[in-house]
Amino acid sequence: xxxxxxxxxxxxxxxxxxxxxxxxxxxxxxxxxxxxxxxxxxxxxxxxxxxxxxxxxxxxxxxxxxxxxxxxxxxxxxxxxxxxxxxxxxxxxxxxxxxxxxxxxxxxxxxxx
Amino acid sequence: xxxxxxxxxxxxxxxxxxxxxxxxxxxxxxxxxxxxxxxxxxxxxxxxxxxxxxxxxxxxxxxxxxxxxxxxxxxxxxxxxxxxxxxxxxxxxxxxxxxxxxxxxxxxxxxxx
Numbered sequence: 001x002x003x004x005x006x007x008x009x010x011x012x013x014x015x016x017x018x019x020x021x022x023x024x025x026x027x028x029x030x031x032x033x034x035x036x037x038x039x040x041x042x043x044x045x046x047x048x049x050x051x052x053x054x055x056x057x058x059x060x061x062x063x064x065x066x067x068x069x070x071x072x073x074x075x076x077x078x079x080x081x082x083x084x085x086x087x088x089x090x091x092x093x094x095x096x097x098x099x100x101x102x103x104x105x106x107x108x109x110x111x112x113x
Numbered sequence: 114x115x116x117x118x119x120x121x122x123x124x125x126x127x128x129x130x131x132x133x134x135x136x137x138x139x140x141x142x143x144x145x146x147x148x149x150x151x152x153x154x155x156x157x158x159x160x161x162x163x164x165x166x167x168x169x170x171x172x173x174x175x176x177x178x179x180x181x182x183x184x185x186x187x188x189x190x191x192x193x194x195x196x197x198x199x200x201x202x203x204x205x206x207x208x209x210x211x212x213x214x215x216x217x218x219x220x221x222x223x224x225x226x
Contacts, residue, residue: 008153034214043117043203043217044156051212089155095212098168100146101205103155 008087010108019077019111023090023104028071030092034101035064035075039086047075047088051095077109085111115140117218119204125224126194134189134221138206144168145187146215147179148203156203162187163209191223199225 013019025033031052036044050057050064050073057064063076073090087108091101118137126132138145144163148156158171162181181187185206191198201222205215 032212036217041219043219046214046216049214091155098144098161098163098209099207100158100161100169100171101148101156101215102158106155 008106008108010110012110012112013080015080015082015111015113017080019075019080019084019109021075021077021088021107021109023073023075023107025071025073025090025092025102025104027092027102028068030094030102032093032095032099033064033066033073034091034093035062035073036089036091036103037084037086038089038106044089080109080111082111082113085109117204117206117216119202119218119221121221122219123222123224125226127226128194128196130194131190131192132194132223134191134202134204134223136187136189136204136206136218138185138187138204139216142206142208142216143185144207144209145181145185146205146207147187147189148205149173150201150203150220152200159189194225196225199223 034049035047038044048059061078065074089106090104093099120135146161147159150156161169165181176192178190201220203220205217207215
């Protein structure tokens with residue numbers, strides 16, 4: 001499949017490490033945030049979301065933190081596995097109206113066995 | 114439960130030609146959005162369809178047009194193709210009245226020669 005990760009920031013970790021991927025969003029009016037994972041040759045896959053009335057949300061092995069003061073999101077992946085290797089995008093939107101997604105620049109995560 | 118499906122998966126065209134890409138939303142979804150993803154970039158919003166009408170549009174020229182059918186499926190049309198239109202075109206679906214994330218297909222890779 002095509003390489004979606006050209007020219008993206010890259011985070012390299014060892015299997016079993018915890019990974020933290022950061023994202024700055026642009027619109028202070030955004031109230032819904034989503035992390036997507038995109039593997040080579042695939043479309044973005046939903047990982048976890050968070051609304052602006054929360055500052056932390058946990059899923060299975062993943063945690064999203066939201067800091068509205070500085071317009072910053074982070075995705076924490078616990079016990080990172082080789083299958084987690086992909087490009088990760090954060091996306092922002094508003095819950096009201098016809099919501100469209102604005103994506104961040106993306107980070108490539110490389111997990112070594 | 115079928116997810117978002119797009120066709121074709123790959124397409125090669127020459128400058129000046131026209132192209133039509135197709136999308137079937139996830140079962141139960143009524144809203145379709147289209148995105149363009151250049152290599153190494155995040156997806157960029159093109160437009161969104163709901164109830165067979167274009168509801169939102171991103172910063173794309175009129176050469177980009179679309180349609181939504183009564184069964185919620187959608188088409189993206191691009192006229193007078195330029196080399197810069199080479200990209201991965203992603204379709205995402207969602208349910209209008211539910212605050213849930215958009216689900217993406219695996220895209221159509223369009224190459225312009």
